Amino acid sequence: MIIPWGTDAPIYHRPWATMALMAASITAFVLLDADAADEYSLVHGDGLHPVQWITSNFIHANIMHLAGNLIFLWSFALVVEGKVGFFPFLAIYLGLGFVQCGLEQMVTLGFAEGSSFGSSAIVYGLMAMALVWAPKNELNCLWFFGFRSNLVDMSILWFAVLYIALEVIEVVFWGAAMGVTAASAVLHLSGAALGFGLGTALLKFGWVDCEGWDLYAVMKGRQGQVRDTSGVEDEDPRAGRKTSRKKAVEASASPEDRAASATRKLKGHLESGSVVEAFGVYDRSVRSVAGWTPPDAEWLALIQALLAAEDWRDGVTVMEDYLRRSPKPSARVRLRLAQVLVKEQQRPAHAIKVLDGIPEGALPENLRATASQLRRQAERMREDGVLELEGEAW
Secondary structure, three states, rough: OEEEEHHHEOOOOHHHHHHHHHHHHHOOOOOHHHHHHHHHEOOOOOOOOOOOOHHHHHHHOHHHHHHHHHHHHHHHHHHHHHHHHHHHHHHHHHHHHHHHHHHHHHHHOOOOEEEEEHHHHHHHHHHHHHHHHHHOOOOEEEEEEEEEEEEEEEEEHHHHHHHHHHHHHHHHOOOOOOOOOHHHHHHHHHHHHHHHHHHHHHHHHOOOOOOOOOOHHHHOOOOOOOOOOOOOOEOOOOOOEEEEOOOOEEOOOHHHHHHHHHHHHHHHHHHHHOOOHHHHHHHHHHHHHHOOOOOOHHHHHHHHHHHHOOHHHHHHEEEHHHHHOOOOOOHHHHHHHHHHHHOOOOHHHHHHHHHHOOOOOOOOOHHHHHHHHHHHHHHHHHHOOOOOOOOOOO
């Protein structure tokens, strides 16, 4: 069994809608008794009930059913909401559930009895959308086999192919009997089909920008290429989406144009205070625009914003990039990185290597005292047996 718990896909919007929907499912599970849960489930063979097309998605049979759906929801919703934002994601989530449940209730009108509930069809729809939009990005997964387990990174492409293939196998082998297992697999596949179609439509109509890393670009060997946005205005950093949606023409912009665009977007997000979006632009541009580095002013402003937001992981990533790639990195950034490594991430050995890289006389006297104090603290942590993964040294 493979369980996803995170992703390296760039996230341009915080997952507020995802957390709200998870909270709604938990609340329904805690507050509704068995009779009430049955009332809100999707009933088969008893006419059409549009209210159930929404409510049934928040009903779960037991704690394992709930936990499984929420864990998978978190990983794929990060990708989808991370690209489209709060209200579009809310519409996508509820829309997938509404359409899938409506079709299911129509198909089962002739059934004598039965019902269904849970958000797994929506989760499969979000997985298929993530497959279309970010196939090369990886999921952080925990796998179990017997009594053994381990952590592994797996591309969204292969994860989705694996889980969809397993559902197809269940339908093929148990479909004739149409027991609970096969029926559940059919519902999962119907959700995946809806998600795949919706993800493709939003991509093709230009309502989501995957920066040339979508499934179709990858299949055609055009990954990383951007669109020539002739007639398309720049992104509004506050809205996080294009202000005009005139038809784009596939073309590869020059590296200079892409670098200038990346810098402009980064600066806009920083000026508007959109820290998550600013880091998203930075992360995406570092990976897709060859040789791009932001001007020092924007680079340092991004570092300051991430640390002010206490986003230590991304802050460390950007500081490490800065020290590695800036022509004249500031010794103060090196000191700040060491401070975060010691106090926030408990990585003393790595912090000492960073401090070793501070040139003699590069810091004023008061900061030299801070550096000495950090070094002593890091050495005490090492003596106390703090373990850590080795990092780079600059």
